[in-house]
Amino acid sequence: MTVPVREKDDYRPSARRIARERLRRSRTRRSVVIAAVSTVVTAVVLYLVITRSPGWPRTRETFFDWHYAKVALPQVLKGLWLNVRLLVCCGALVLVLGLLLALARTLRGPVFFPLRLLATAYVDFFRGLPLIICLLGTVFGVPALRLQGVPNDPVVLGGVALVLTYSAYVAEVFRAGIETVHPSQRAAARSLGLTGAQAMRYVILPQAVRRVVPPLLNDLVSLQKDTGLVSIAGAVDAVYAAQIITAQSFNYTPYVVAGLVFVALTIPMTRLTDWVSARMNRRQSQGGTV
Template structure:
């Protein structure tokens, strides 16, 4: 029995698709290069460009500031990872509270709704100021006064309110027939929630959930307003030495390098979930 071989028509179709793919790639590369060249020429021809280049894009100053800024970025990474775990736990708990049924759970639903309304309405920077400066001023016994702790607490309180709504949307997107089928099989409410509802809900909201963590990754730099030596604060201290703003550019590039992998992961998960249709999609 001979192996299957594509027909001449199929081979022609494959060759045509390959030619179109190469042509599209070539056009994309050429157009990108032309655009970058035009932007570089336009910026380079401005009167203030030499001064801006020396102040913001000094390679030697960037190399000198890189170790200090990278050390501060490591603090941002640790804050983000710890906060992410707490945000998922608290956000999931709030989402479950808001979806509890029955009049006996009314106070819990009100509490969860009030929590999400308050912390989604308050600016994150304001929450950081209130916790970072307000709680240590109370001088409570046994309560830590470290700025990084209260800055992280502000991130957790604010982002958990957003994540709770993401989880709630996922829970409510599960059709009621799924719950009814699970209960008819003898599963309790807790077992139905754990084995039937939550696995489907989490899988459906994974792309927007990852998108929130991309924002968390960037907003972790806001704890610098409390005096914490993170990447942004380290760049500020380096800039104060000679008033050269290149360390800020270094900090920005490090944050971008940290964010891009998670962004690409979000796009990949979104494609797997079918979030992007044929009309467009991520880069």
């Protein structure tokens, strides 16, 4: 005796499920309305507080002048190209140098003690040294040595200072990722006949890198903002372009324009970081490979 198969069109949700879905939709609509109303109220309050303050007319004229914004935007965007190039070049070098430092700090055996000591000293020194001091020392100190073959270009020297500082932070991120991999992974790799270097390359590093992608992206976001510090060396980037116009007009609107341009460039990277973090958290909660 054959049992007839019920087709999908014959399915009818139960009354309890319909009520549950109706309640869920009602709560969603209520949350959206409350969020919209609270946002509008907050925006109105902030607008009234700012625009009715005694110094707002002068502040608007000094920092939010539309004429100077239109004048500054093309120059700021032209200078921003330098910041983007610094981000790409320095970001790649930071990742490579940071990974090498992390590997040096995780080497085992007494024979590698000097290398571990040097890597640790490097990381401790440049993590503690303020970036602005590193930039000033590199940009103005290196040319004073008059070394043959060493470039004196402030853009190159500013990029070197960024790489020196951020590689120390990235090295700690990589090292933290390596140490989160359970020792049984290394032991299993060695039991299969892999050498220590092969175990690190094929087993440990792939897992560690996947785990530290979100903090690495955060460091790259910070690097993108700090590329504007090369302006102290005279490199004409977005910040220095705004400074030139400000010095000519005594109006600070170009600085606001430069800041908004950096924010517009940073937001996509920040959202990408959030998306990657949420995706990895979902995979980890589901028991997937992190």
